[in-house]
Amino acid sequence: MGAGHDHAHDHAGHSHGPKLTAGDTPEARRSKERAILTAAVLTGGFMGAEVIGGLVSNSLALLADAGHMLTDFASLMLAWFAFRLARRPADWKRTYGFDRFSVLAAFVNGLALFAIAVWVLLEALQRLRDPHEVMGGLMLWVAIGGLVVNILAFWVLSRAEGDNLNVRAAALHVMGDLLGSVAAIVASLVIIWTGWMLIDPILSVLVVLLILRSAWAVVRESVHILLEGAPAGFDARAVAADLEANVTGVTRAHHVHAWSITQERPMATLEIDIAPDAVADDVRPAVKERVRETTGIEHVTVEVAKSSTRRG
Structure with a gap:
């Protein structure tokens, strides 16, 4: 009739943790963790100055960038916490450990970018209908300071990124800040030279549209992993x-x-x-x-x- 089945479930040849790739070694993880913490300190340290500068100068571009920085700081700290949590060993309840939390952090950070984008777009539409007076000189100096901080933070993160979705999401937040600072500098120069106030909300919208594309990529990839996609x-x-x-x-x-x-x-x-x-x-x-x-x-x-x- 039929031969019997010799079922053998293979766990021989590997441990319950997979072999680590070059980007997944403890040393590489610690490097990513340090990079995220450094970027968080840089971002959080300058955030207060940009909020004050945006309020005093009445610049939407600066306030949008400050809003980015606020969520970036929270997102970077969430990403850092995800790496810290992933250090905990696997146990009988969580046999794969806590690594998946970093993917969840990337997903939350991606959604945060969409929330920021909606706020900036709504405020920009309001200002296009009712232009506000903007202090171009103060806006310029604050934007330059923000650009320097964001370049440093992005450089730190880009060196440690590799294939890690959590670091990539954090880097996207900082890239959004960097582009926001560039937009604020351009807007301030246009205002100083021409007095055309509409450049402020227009450039804010352009920055948001650039960031949304990358934010969608992070959300899509993190959801794919969370849904156990191949x-x-x-x-x-x-x-x-x-x-x-x-x-x-x-x-x-x-x-x-x-x-x-x-x-x-x-x-x-x-x-x-x-x-x-x-x-x-x-x-x-x-x-x-x-x-x-x-x-x-x-x-x-x-x-x-x-x-x-x-x-x-």
């Missing part, structure tokens, strides 16, 4: 077909699943049927190695079953 470039159908065609002893590959704890921690599970004369302990490592070569995923769990045969 890592970029992973095609379960192609992986199954490749294993069946290129790994000796594999007669069928199925139930192929892949997801990511964070961008740096992709994982995969699959089931394979092997020929009756194949040895599971030989086929299993070959399957894991093939998946690693074709997808780059180091943490692969393989369940093995003997193919059924008919007896005459």
Whole structure:
């Protein structure tokens, strides 16, 4: 009739934590953590000055940039806390540890950018209908100071970014500030030279539109990870077909699943049927190695079953 099944669920060959990529080592994480904290200190330190400057000069561009800085400071601290939390080891309740919190932080930061954008757009529309007098000179000096601070913060974050979605979201916040400072400088110069006040809300809107595109990318990627979407470039159908065609002893590959704890921690599970004369302990490592070569995923769990045969 049918042969029995030799099910073996593979946890041999890897620990319950995946192999770390170069961007996911403890040293790399500490570097990202320091970069985010440094950027938070720089941003928070200048935020108060920009709020005062925006209120005194009556500049929407400065206030928009200060609003960015306020949420940036909160977002950077959230990102920093996510890295601190991720240091905690996995336990029986959270077998993958706390790394996923960094993806959640990136998602929240992306939504915060949308909230800022809505506020700036509404205020800009109001000012386009009813232009406000702006003190161009004060606006210029405050904007220059903000530009210097934002360049430093962005430089620190860009050096540590790599593939980490949390750091990328934080860098986008700072990039928004940087562009906001540039817009404020341009607006202040136009006001000083021409007295045209509408340049202030117009440039604010342009900056917001630039930031929204990047914010959407961060939200989309973080949601994809939170919904257990497959890592970029992973095609379960192609992986199954490749294993069946290129790994000796594999007669069928199925139930192929892949997801990511964070961008740096992709994982995969699959089931394979092997020929009756194949040895599971030989086929299993070959399957894991093939998946690693074709997808780059180091943490692969393989369940093995003997193919059924008919007896005459």
